[in-house]
Amino acid sequence: MTATTEAPLSTKRRKSTSARQNLFGWMFVGPFAIIFLAMLVLPIGYALYLSLFQKSLIGGTRFVLFGNYVKAFSDPSFLDGVWFVITFSLVLIPLQMAVSLAIALILDIIVTRFARFSRLMIFMPYAIPTVIGALMWGFLYSDTFGPLAELFGTFGAQAPDFLSRNLIFYGLLNIVTWQWAGYYMIILYAALQGIDPTLYEAARIDGASQWQIVWRIKIPMVAPALLLILVFALIGTLQFFNEPKILQDLAAGSIPNDFTPNMYAYQQAFSLANYNYGATISFALGAVVFICVYIFLFATRKRGSIFS
Amino acid sequence: MKTKPVLAAITTLALAGALAACSGGDGGGGTDGGGGGGDASNCTNEIKNPDAPVVTLWAWYPNSETVVDNFNEANDDVQVCWTNAGAGGDAYDKFQTAISAGSGAPDVMMVEADRIAVFQAQDALVDLSDLGYEDVKANFSEGAWKDVSVGDGVYGAPIDGGPMGMIYRNDIFAEYGITPPTTWEEFEATAQAVKDAGGPYMASFAANQPAAVTALMYQNGAQPFEYDPANEGEIGINLNSPEVKEVLDYWAGLVEEDLVGTEDQFTPEYIAGVIGGNYATYLSAAWAPGYLQGAGVGEGADEGVWSVAPMPQWDDGNPIAINWGGSAFSVSSQADNPELAAKVAFGVYADQASLDQGWQEQIIFPLNVTVLDSQEFLDYEVPFFDGQQANKDVYVPAANAYEGMVYTPLGQFYYSELTNQVAAIHDGSATGSEAADALQEAVVAYAEEQGFTVTQ
Numbered sequence: 081m082t083a084t085t086e087a088p089l090s091t092k093r094r095k096s097t098s099a100r101q102n103l104f105g106w107m108f109v110g111p112f113a114i115i116f117l118a119m120l121v122l123p124i125g126y127a128l129y130l131s132l133f134q135k136s137l138i139g140g141t142r143f144v145l146f147g148n149y150v151k152a153f154s155d156p157s158f159l160d161g162v163w164f165v166i167t168f169s170l171v172l173i174p175l176q177m178a179v180s181l182a183i184a185l186i187l188d189i190i191v192t193r194f195a196r197f198s199r200l201m202i203f204m205p206y207a208i209p210t211v212i213g214a215l216m217w218g219f220l221y222s223d224t225f226g227p228l229a230e231l232f233g234t235f236g237a238q239a240p241d242f243l244s245r246n247l248i249f250y251g252l253l254n255i256v257t258w259q260w261a262g263y264y265m266i267i268l269y270a271a272l273q274g275i276d277p278t279l280y281e282a283a284r285i286d287g288a289s290q291w292q293i294v295w296r297i298k299i300p301m302v303a304p305a306l307l308l309i310l311v312f313a314l315i316g317t318l319q320f321f322n323e324p325k326i327l328q329d330l331a332a333g334s335i336p337n338d339f340t341p342n343m344y345a346y347q348q349a350f351s352l353a354n355y356n357y358g359a360t361i362s363f364a365l366g367a368v369v370f371i372c373v374y375i376f377l378f379a380t381r382k383r384g385s386i387f388s
Numbered sequence: 389m390k391t392k393p394v395l396a397a398i399t400t401l402a403l404a405g406a407l408a409a410c411s412g413g414d415g416g417g418g419t420d421g422g423g424g425g426g427d428a429s430n431c432t433n434e435i436k437n438p439d440a441p442v443v444t445l446w447a448w449y450p451n452s453e454t455v456v457d458n459f460n461e462a463n464d465d466v467q468v469c470w471t472n473a474g475a476g477g478d479a480y481d482k483f484q485t486a487i488s489a490g491s492g493a494p495d496v497m498m499v500e501a502d503r504i505a506v507f508q509a510q511d512a513l514v515d516l517s518d519l520g521y522e523d524v525k526a527n528f529s530e531g532a533w534k535d536v537s538v539g540d541g542v543y544g545a546p547i548d549g550g551p552m553g554m555i556y557r558n559d560i561f562a563e564y565g566i567t568p569p570t571t572w573e574e575f576e577a578t579a580q581a582v583k584d585a586g587g588p589y590m591a592s593f594a595a596n597q598p599a600a601v602t603a604l605m606y607q608n609g610a611q612p613f614e615y616d617p618a619n620e621g622e623i624g625i626n627l628n629s630p631e632v633k634e635v636l637d638y639w640a641g642l643v644e645e646d647l648v649g650t651e652d653q654f655t656p657e658y659i660a661g662v663i664g665g666n667y668a669t670y671l672s673a674a675w676a677p678g679y680l681q682g683a684g685v686g687e688g689a690d691e692g693v694w695s696v697a698p699m700p701q702w703d704d705g706n707p708i709a710i711n712w713g714g715s716a717f718s719v720s721s722q723a724d725n726p727e728l729a730a731k732v733a734f735g736v737y738a739d740q741a742s743l744d745q746g747w748q749e750q751i752i753f754p755l756n757v758t759v760l761d762s763q764e765f766l767d768y769e770v771p772f773f774d775g776q777q778a779n780k781d782v783y784v785p786a787a788n789a790y791e792g793m794v795y796t797p798l799g800q801f802y803y804s805e806l807t808n809q810v811a812a813i814h815d816g817s818a819t820g821s822e823a824a825d826a827l828q829e830a831v832v833a834y835a836e837e838q839g840f841t842v843t844q
Contacts, residue, residue, distance in 0.1 A: 136837065136838045136839040137509050137510070137797050137838040137839060137840070138620070138621040138838060138839030138840055139621075139839040219656070222656070222657050223657065224656075224657055224660040224661065224664070225656065225657070225660070244815075245811060245814075245815045246815070329655070330652060330655050330657065331652060332595050332596035332652050332807050332811075333595030333596065333650070333652065333807065333808075333810065333811030333814055334811065336804070336807070336808045336811070337804050347804070350481045350484060350485060351477075351480075351481060351484070351800050351804070352800055352801060353484050353487070353488055353510065355488060
């Protein structure tokens with residue numbers, strides 16, 4: 081008898097304890113959850129809702145279900161923008177990774193005061209806001225204010241105009257690499273510092289050269305960090321917006337309003353008052369990013385890294 | 389390994405969220421006053437009579453603060469709360485956002501004539517016909533009223549205009565022994581002569597100034613648009629007419645011959661070029677001297693090197709006056725009290741002290757006929773033009789002969805596309821005629837997508 085009455089009591093106590101624990105759990109999660117819901121989930125839901133309607137100056141707003149998405153994926157402005165950011169990523173990311181990896185490897189080997197100073201200097205561009213960085217490069221590329229004209233002038237050559245339609249790709253490539261290589265370098269450098277030095281010792285005893293250590297130990301060991309950088313860079317580049325938007329003020333002819341998908345979404349929403357189509361482009365771009373990242377992760381799934 | 393696709397999904401979701409927050413968030417969340425638009429407690433100026441009702445105003449005239457102070461001191465029954473929400477495009481984007489959101493717009497907004505139809509089509513502006521228009525009708529020319537009207541409605545109080553003239557460097561003209569060309573044919577010949585003598589570019593044909601390019605089209609008798617909101621949903625688009633093609637082909641020719649520059653205007657690079665004498669002329673509006681002076685042009689060694697002549701013409705016997713820019717004060721449909729707002733729109737920058745400061749410092753070219761007709765204004769020897777009576781010589785005749793343009797709700801898109809096409813002309817990927825055809829095609833497609841019935 082006693083046993084039967086005790087059992088429900090203990091479960092009750094256990095229940096109330098777990099309920100209290102649950103409550104505490106929710107309280108801890110609460111602040112984040114509220115902000116997450118209000119700032120992320122709700123706007124996403126609202127944008128999704130908006131993207132299902134079509135708005136025109138004559139005739140107002142009407143429900144079209146996925147009509148906007150059909151339009152987006154056959155809209156040359158959007159598709160050209162997507163193509164641009166994809167080609168840009170294909171050139172930029174390997175370049176950025178090569179630069180940051182090379183610097184990180186060099187800084188990992190040299191241990192002098194100069195190395196610390198260099199590390200700081202190379203990281204510095206990342207500390208400069210992208211807007212200011214882009215403005216600064218706008219001046220550096222300038223024929224009148226920049227050093228390029230003078231530099232090329234000494235050899236009697238015409239300086240390339242990195243803001244012209246043909247060269248803007250390289251102009252932007254340089255700005256983004258300059259801005260981000262330092263940041264990626266720090267991530268890789270930290271990963272390199274985390275490698276157990278006994279590995280090098282063992283390798284040296286086995287007769288490995290410095291190059292062999294770099295290729296066979298260091299790079300494979302930082303492969304997960306490289307992968308992380310790659311995903312960051314891919315997502316960031318597909319969303320390309322700040323730098324071209326800033327440089328547009330200096331080179332409106334080279335950077336049209338549909339230069340990248342994000343700029344196109346901005347134009348639709350804020351200049352042409354078409355929030356519905358702007359939201360559609362945002363979601364369509366989100367889909368493209370998802371597909372690109374997924375393809376990439378799928379391709380590298382087995383060995384965890386493309387380098388090992 | 390399994391965590392990676394999950395991680396990817398999360399990052400992608402976060403990304404979509406960041407994007408969606410850009411596009412959707414602002415559409416729904418403008419209720420907090422949208423950067424001080426509808427919020428009367430956030431004025432840049434000081435309210436002189438705290439008991440009077442307040443009307444909010446967005447404007448970017450360089451002397452806005454003085455103008456607003458003048459108004460506030462003279463009026464007991466209403467006070468203006470002024471904010472500078474950015475010049476031109478920035479301010480329009482903010483206003484547009486507030487309009488879409490349904491709140492956050494100021495009561496009175498400074499709007500350039502070419503944007504009025506854009507906002508009017510979204511019912512963002514109040515028709516001022518019955519709100520004081522009759523009282524001030526006589527103060528402005530018919531062309532000035534036409535520019536701020538859409539159909540039968542009046543949607544703005546005209547303030548300043550931009551009659552165009554050919555500003556030129558008299559030192560460069562003297563050096564190469566040339567005189568101001570009066571026709572475009574002469575303009576090209578002069579440009580060639582200057583180039584052959586090793587001189588600078590004759591002018592610049594900028595991609596980022598579609599309003600100026602549109603004015604040049606009008607000068608050849610082109611009528612790119614027909615629009616009257618009374619005929620709901622109908623619009624006429626003739627951007628590939630022979631007149632437009634002739635103008636674009638002409639400029640494409642100058643670009644190809646390397647007779648004109650292709651740099652964007654209003655950039656530091658361009659101003660440096662203007663100061664450095666890289667361009668013999670600057671085809672621009674009456675407000676240009678004020679702008680150039682603000683940027684440091686015409687000072688020191690450059691003092692007195694500028695003169696102005698009437699624009700070159702296509703047909704000397706039948707000159708057409710054109711206009712670039714100029715602004716009005718419009719009343720937003722979000723105004724709590726449209727009567728009061730209209731009083732502000734018609735009253736701000738209408739008093740003598742403000743107008744005098746405006747034209748004497750060349751901040752504006754006023755459209756108020758009390759100024760335009762005054763002898764003092766006509767005879768004014770403009771310091772920037774080395775004492776030339778520029779108003780009498782060039783600007784007042786141009787302003788009087790100006791017949792107005794037709795602006796449409798497609799303005800924003802049209803400008804963006806025209807910029808693309810001028811850029812295509814610059815890099816030689818399109819001739820002027822091809823650019824005109826592409827422009828027509830794109831604007832017609834956009835108009836149809838927006839539900840208009842297009843006549844071509």
